[in-house]
Amino acid sequence: MSADTGDSARRASTETRHQNLGRLFNPRSIAVVGASSDPAKAGSQALSTLSRFPGTLVGVHPRETDIRGVPCYPSFADLPKPVDLAVLAIPAKACVAAAADAAESGVGGVFIVSGGFGESGEDGARLQEELGEICRRTGMRLLGPNTSGFVKPSTRCIASFVPGVDTIGAGHIAVVAQSGGVNLSIGYMLDTLGEGVSIAAGLGNAVDIGTADMLDLLADDPDTKAIALHLEGVTEGRALYEALCRVTPRKPVVAVVAGRSDIGEFAVSHTGNLMGSRDRPVAALTQGGAVVVDTLDDLAQAVSVLAHRRLPARPATGLALITGQAGPGLLITDALKTAGVGVPELAPATVDDIQGRLPPMTFVKNPVDTGRPGPGFPDIVKAAAADPGVDAVLVFGISEPSVLNPSEALTPAYTDTGKTVVFGTLGPDEDVAVTRAGLEEAGIPMVLGPDRLALGGIVLARDARHQWLLSERGSAQPEPPAAPLTGAFDEARAKELLRDYGIAAPQSRLCETRAEAEAAFAELSKPVVVKIAAADIAHKTEAGGVVLDVATDADLAAALNRIAAIPTATPERVLIEEMAPDGIELIIGGIRDPSWGPCVVLGLGGILAEAVSDSAVGIAPLSDMDVDNMLEGLRGKALLDGFRGLPRADRSAVSAAAMAVGRILAEHPEIAEIEINPLRVNEAGAVALDALVVIED
Amino acid sequence: MSADTGDSARRASTETRHQNLGRLFNPRSIAVVGASSDPAKAGSQALSTLSRFPGTLVGVHPRETDIRGVPCYPSFADLPKPVDLAVLAIPAKACVAAAADAAESGVGGVFIVSGGFGESGEDGARLQEELGEICRRTGMRLLGPNTSGFVKPSTRCIASFVPGVDTIGAGHIAVVAQSGGVNLSIGYMLDTLGEGVSIAAGLGNAVDIGTADMLDLLADDPDTKAIALHLEGVTEGRALYEALCRVTPRKPVVAVVAGRSDIGEFAVSHTGNLMGSRDRPVAALTQGGAVVVDTLDDLAQAVSVLAHRRLPARPATGLALITGQAGPGLLITDALKTAGVGVPELAPATVDDIQGRLPPMTFVKNPVDTGRPGPGFPDIVKAAAADPGVDAVLVFGISEPSVLNPSEALTPAYTDTGKTVVFGTLGPDEDVAVTRAGLEEAGIPMVLGPDRLALGGIVLARDARHQWLLSERGSAQPEPPAAPLTGAFDEARAKELLRDYGIAAPQSRLCETRAEAEAAFAELSKPVVVKIAAADIAHKTEAGGVVLDVATDADLAAALNRIAAIPTATPERVLIEEMAPDGIELIIGGIRDPSWGPCVVLGLGGILAEAVSDSAVGIAPLSDMDVDNMLEGLRGKALLDGFRGLPRADRSAVSAAAMAVGRILAEHPEIAEIEINPLRVNEAGAVALDALVVIED
Structure with missing residues (x-):
């Protein structure tokens, strides 16, 4: 505990940091360091x-006292009063x-445009680390380095270097x-x-201010109704997910x-961050309730x-399309x-209502093809909305x-x-502008063209579904860590751990000697599989150490002989x-991503699935709905539902197993990796046929 | 032959039809039938x-003689001279x-806006058929029915009903x-x-004028430099492909x-066309040299x-990206x-050249990240282009x-x-407009934003590759049909046909009796597979009629006994x-699509591939490059190249087999369907393990 206390003594309080974040993005006073009259600079x-x-603008310059009407001072210490933001x-x-001078003088935050930091090699990384340390210690915030800054048009605060x-x-x-x-x-x-924008900020190398800080700030910003997020590589993924x-x-x-x-190579050159596998940030964003587009x-x-x-949070959204x-x-x-x-097909009453307003033979089940809109159009839209x-x-x-x-037609x-209506159109610019203005007043969003109308419908539905998944997951508190596991894990011990978490594994006996093996064989239902259980053999199948379909005493003897011939310290185990x-x-795999934390990977078995x-x-912990969502994302998901005479998979058993793997990761931080391969699934449930557990070194 | 002669006697000449197509889309005179002063009509x-x-505009109206200054006549016969286009x-x-009156009076073409034809049921389909017959007989052309018409802004010919x-x-x-x-x-x-557009035409039900007609017309249109095509369902796919x-x-x-x-259901309601499987039109468009987007x-x-x-036709295009x-x-x-x-990574000399113009540590291999453009920017672009x-x-x-x-920087x-340069940008509207104008003069296309710049690069590369594939395929004349095949095809006969076309099948003997089977077994290399060869058993494996790994005389006896127990007319065959x-x-499958003609389908075997x-x-005939392109389109293509210790597939053997299937379809129009399932492929070649040939009824 003493180390922690020492550490926090060197760190600014969360409150100071939060306050300074607000000062940086809503400054009343700004200082430009390196202010210059040379337009190329x-x-x-x-x-x-x-x-x-409209606030106070000053320059910091060793010699000049005024540049284009902006008063300049030789140093931060000379400023009449501390500024909120230093550029x-x-x-x-x-x-x-x-930055150290700025912090010393009480600046709220600095924004650094220059490159030459973490993205440019070791020297730059060292500079960047020093900047980070200043922020942690003083509570001053830092936007950048290596970025274009931010614009906040409503306060005419354009902290950027790009004219226009x-x-x-x-x-x-x-x-x-x-x-x-x-x-x-x-x-x-x-x-x-x-x-337009409430604020637009580029984070660059994100030494101090990261995406999670920005999200929390914007959640409380009354001007912001929605957030557009761009990610390259995220080093603090878990914090972003939680935000x-x-x-x-x-x-x-x-x-x-x-x-x-x-x-990857170009990406590292950009902000110095490793990208990592894209499927993890996409999963984290989706589970966190965001909508990811390409x-x-x-x-x-x-x-x-x-x-x-x-739209209200819900598992599946029904859209009606009315098209002229x-x-x-x-x-x-x-x-x-x-x-x-x-x-969805509209309800019979809706279809009747709409059909009565259109010529016969018109397609009205959904979409409703009105043909050139007539006077009945508003009632058709209303009828569809009321469905x-x-x-x-x-x-x-x-x-x-x-x-x-x-x-007039859609209001x-x-x-x-009260249901959402979105209008898509195309036409001469002036007509479209008039239409947009009218709809804006009515609270109806308008987009240009069929593709964007479809996109609008898709993201409305995805947002609603992701919010539903989020609410289903609830705010499950992570379980307190269980007693740490130590020592090596062989297959038998790995399966014991799985059984403790409710994942079935076949009846089995771990046998140290041939006599034990014979006794176990007598007890178990036949046929059995005999597997080598030597700590020094990692790949059992490749070593010839797995014999299937052992049904008779002769089969057993042959299997034990074959395994005993494999060179190992424990030939009879x-x-x-x-x-x-x-x-x-x-x-089903469980991994601990350095950025995103515990993750569960779910896939179909077999070589083609891998190809x-x-x-x-x-992102663990998972709800059963999350796992269902993951299964729905598999290209080969048809295989789960009784494809070509295969058994139907018990999805709830798969969910239970995947959720359990997530729980194991949460309760056992000492586990670096866990894998069930394969999990055999049929109508009756799921059984782990092989399992691997790796303890962190 | 006499039937053909009779038919052509009832048909207008190709020349007349072509001439009238030109009159319809480049009219000097237009008549509007149903001309009205009621703005709602x-x-x-x-x-x-x-x-x-600017040309002659008249109306056809039973009573009026002038509508808003347009002279009207009671009928086509009353027009002072035949018009090129009747609306x-x-x-x-x-x-x-x-339409019949129009054709009679020498009109070049008619355009019908109304719906109520093929898309609306049987009565409409009959009307549509009558319209088609008038066109075939007289050579008058028809645009529509059930469409919005066409616009040709350069001649101010706006044959449409949509104001704006x-x-x-x-x-x-x-x-x-x-x-x-x-x-x-x-x-x-x-x-x-x-x-803007040279012409924009909606074909609607396309009773007469189809996409192929339009493409051929536009190929010769001096105003048209590129063509945007939209397809729903195509009934004359092969003609489109050839065009x-x-x-x-x-x-x-x-x-x-x-x-x-x-x-599908909504699509049929729209133009009365069945959509069919989308992969066939996409394949036909791609092989025909078009670029398909979503x-x-x-x-x-x-x-x-x-x-x-x-870009010049070539198999793979290398793009350089220079980004600020x-x-x-x-x-x-x-x-x-x-x-x-x-x-591609730029050549070392190019990298050196560019690196010399940028600060150290800048990423210049490709993409070239210049940072904020400096005075060296034009030379950087030039160096990349010269690579x-x-x-x-x-x-x-x-x-x-x-x-x-x-x-200035890109010219x-x-x-x-002489290499293509495309510029992507974003910025204030006025700046962007100035930039666009400057680049247009320089012959450099400009697009807005990174996504569209990427799209531009992608379609340039695809267009170049598709043209290369087209040129590699050459204008292979279809082989003259071979002597028609008749009678039923069992597996053995199907494999004989494959062997005739150079596709290997395993050494085999078709045996009518047990004695023949024993003699054949003695001759062949062991192990063998024994398969039922009864004409009345369609699904050999499901019937238990396929025994693998038959190595010994005892195995053979067991296999023959098992097959003989299957109820069939020929238990020993x-x-x-x-x-x-x-x-x-x-x-590998060969099918005859009703619209697109002979097609070859290629896929990975196994249940997951199917799922x-x-x-x-x-689209047959195929070149070996086409087949390679198809293989590259498989998601599981990694399996072909020595994945996880699997044998590497001889792609040229796969190509040869797929091309041969295409040739079989071309030379044997009596074959409705052919399938090789599976084709076993390894480093040494490809062997058809089972084959099916279906003769058209």
């Missing part, structure tokens, strides 16, 4: 982008001293990007969509995660829909169904002001049923185990 | 959208008579959509991208194909890049690599006019090396076959 650009800042527009090697970012309008979407360039990209995209679990029930989060392909275009569009409307043009409607339906979003199986209505119509006034459905009934084979990488990962 | 809207048409704005049931489409600008991209609504959607999207093979070497084609999910947004963006630049911001650069690289597009491994350069930079003038690379060596198992639908389809 970052210090000059910082002054330009901050020129409309360091100076080279990397000068930043540590400047001051054109990004004020809005209700916050952008949090690990990359400064991506931060600006998303900001411009949101502006083009007519949304997401807190924040997403309050505000929707949409994320892009780099790393679909192998781009591109920045989709990110901007998705978050702009969710900033306006969210069948072809685009077909593409929208196609995209929704491809994404697994429900487009008990419908959670939200998507409406598509090419702009035709003479036949359809979208805000009744929205106001009468074998595990004799009853053969398991037929079934599907799965693999197609058919597995799903979850 | 289609006939009124048609007059409005055509109001700026029928009248109900379905009136269209047949009007006249705002779509003139450009060099042609749109051909099966759906009228999709046609307009793509048109608006292209206009937003600053491209693509002709057209894509001249002009790039980008396509969207509906049907990623099961949307969304209309991607379609518009992709075609707008290809309209400006194409690392984060977006990472996302672009990620997207390129995920799509399998090469981002021998680079076919095109993608450049990304957030708009910063003070440090980067894109047209030298383009003019010096067996196929005795040498066991094939170990290997990977594939399935994940891991197969690829190709």
Whole structure:
């Protein structure tokens, strides 16, 4: 305990740190260090982008006293009063001293644009470490280094070096990007969509302020209704996951995660972070209640829909689609169904109601193909929205002001049923602008084109489902650690541990001698499998140490002879185990990710499954619904449901096993890795046929 | 032959049809049938959208002689001279008579907006059939019915019923959509991208004018530089495929194909076409040299890049990426690599050259992360473009006019090396507009944002590869049909046919009696497999009629006894076959698609492969490169290359077998279906272990 006390004595309080985070992003006073009158220099650009800042703006410069009307002082100590934010527009090697001075003078936070830190090799990493230490010790916060900064249009605080970012309008979407360039990209995209931003911050090397800090800050920011998140490599994944679990029930989060392909070398060069396997951050984001999309275009569009409307948390969402043009409607339906979003057949009463308002032979089950919208269009939308199986209505119509006034046509459905309505259109720019303005007033989000309408429906449904999964998981407190396990684990001991956690394994006997083996064989149901149980043999099958279908005494003798011939210290030590009934084979692994913590991996067994990488990962602890979600993510999931005469898999037994593996990791931090391979599953349950437990060195 | 002569006597000549197609889309005179002064009516809207048409515009109306200044006549016969195009704005049931009158009076083509034809049931299908017959007989062409028409902004010919489409600008991209609504959607999207259209046509039910007609027309259209294609269900797939093979070497084609999910019922309601399995149209488009994308947004963006630049046909394209911001650069690289597009390491000389122009520690291997562009930027782009491994350069930079003038920075690379350069940016609208104008003049396409820049690179590479595949396939003339095969095919006969086409099958003997079986067993290498060869047993394995690993006389006796116990007319008829060596198992199928013609399906064997639908389809005849491309499309392709100690598959043997299956289909039109399941493949070659041939009834 004394070490902890010593440590906390060198650390600023959480309260100070939180307060200073607020000062950094909502500054009343800003100092630019390296302020310059040379337009090519970052210090000059910082002054330009901050020129409309309504608070106090000063420069720190060794000689100048005034640059373009901004008063300058030789050092932080000379400032009339401490500033909330200091912008360091100076080279990397000068930043540590400047940051120390800033902290000393009571600055709330600094923002460092320069590269040359962790991303550039050992010397830079050392500088970065020193910056981190200053922050931990003093409670001053640091944005960066190696980033483009942040913009907060509503307060005209443009702490960035890119001229033009001051054109990004004020809005209700916050952008949090690990990359400064991506931060600006998303900001411009949101502006083009007519949304603007509440704040847009690029975290760069994220030495101090990370994504988790930003999420917690934004959860309480009254200007922010939704958050767009960009991740490259995350070193403090678990903290991010836990922040997401807190924040997403309050505000929707949409994320892009780099790393679909192998781009590791370039990524390290960028922020110095290792990317790791992308499936873990994607799982953490999803389980944390965020919606992950593939591109920045989709990110901007998705978050702009969710900033306006969210659906209630639920396992599956039913969308109705009303379309004035069948072809685009077909593409929208196609995209929704491809994404697994429900487009349920409307209730008979709804169908009758709608059919009565349209020519015969029109397709009205859902989607509803109205043809060119007529006077009955508003009632059709209202009828679809009122359908008990419908959670939200998507409406598509090419702009035709003479036949359809979208805000008039859609508002009744929205106001009468309270259900979300999203409109998609395309047309001449001016018409579209008029339509957008009308719908905005009515509280109905509008998107351009069929693809984006489908995307809007998909992210509404995903957000609702992820929130439901989050609520189902509950706030299960992690179990207190059990008594630590020590020593080596062989298969028999590993299976004992599994049995303690409720995972079945076949009846078996661990036998030290041939006589014990013969006695065990007599007791067990035949046939059995005889497996070598030598501590010095890692790969039992490859060594020829696994003999299946041992049914007779002669079979047993042959099996024991074969195993005894394998060179090992304990040639007679074998595990004799009853053969398991037929079934599907799965693999369940438990790993401890350095960033994301305990994870459970679930996959189909067999070599093809491995060749197609058919597995799903979850962040432990898991709920049974989480495991079900993971199973639904397997490409070969059809195999679980009685495919081609195979036994149907008991999914609840799979869930129980996967959840138990998560619990084992939580209660035994000394376990580095655990694997059940295979887990044999059929209608009757799941049995671990082999198991591996690795204790941390 | 006499039937043929009679048929052609009732058919207009190809030349007349072709001439009339040109008249329809380039009319000098247009008549609107159903012209109306009631703004709610289609006939009124048609007059409005055509109001700026500079040619002759007349109306056909039973009573009126002038509607809003347009002269009207009671019938086609009363027109002063035949018009090139007649727009029928009248109900379905009136269209047949009007079309007949139009044809009689020498009209070039008609366009029918109304629905109520094939998509609406039997009565409509009959009307549609009558329209088709008029076209076949007279050579008059028909666009539609059930579509929004076409726009040709350069001639101000707006043959459509949607007000506002006249705002779509003139450009060099042609749109051909099966759906009228999709046609307009793509048109608006292209206009937003600053491209406009040469022509945009919605084909609707495509009774006469289909996608193949349009492609051939556009191949010769001097205004069209690239074609955007939208398909739902195609009834004349083979003609489309052949048109693509002709057209894509001249002009790039980008396509969207509906049907990623099961949307069949709604699709039929739309145009009356069955969708069929989407993998076949996608294969036909790809082999025909088109690039298939998933969304209309991607379609518009992709075609707008290809309209400006194409890369030379080649198997693999190397792209260099120069980026001013690392984060977006990472996302672009990620997207390129995920799509399998090469981002090769630059040559050492190029790396040295570029490194010399950038600060140390900068990542320059490819992508080149320049950081904020400096004065050396143009030379960096030029050096990358000059690299021998680079076919095109993608450049990304957030708009910063003070440090980067894109047209000045990129033009030298383009003019010096002739290689394609594409620029991606984001920034304030006005800056971006200035940049776009500058680059347009320089011949450098510009896109907005990292995702679209990646998309541009991907479609440039795909277009180049598909053209290479097309050129490798050559214009192989189909073989003249061989003597037709008749009678039933059992396994032995099927394997004989395969051997005739060079596909190996194990040594085997077909035995009618037990004595013959014993003699055959003595001759063949052991072990053998004994298979039932009864014409009345379709599923040999399920019937227990396949015995593997028959090595001894006792094994043989047991096998023959077991098979003889299966109830059949020929209990002693067996196929005795040498066991094939170990290997990977594939399935090769040959099918005759009603729309696309002979197709070859290639997949991995086994139940998981089936569960994940891991197969690829190709349009026969195939080249070996086509088959290789199909193999590369398999998710489990790693299994072919020595995965986990499995034998490496001889890909050339697989290619030979798949090509041979295609040839069998071509030379034997009487074969409805052929399947090799499994084809056992290892380093030494491929052997058909079982085969099925089905003769058309």
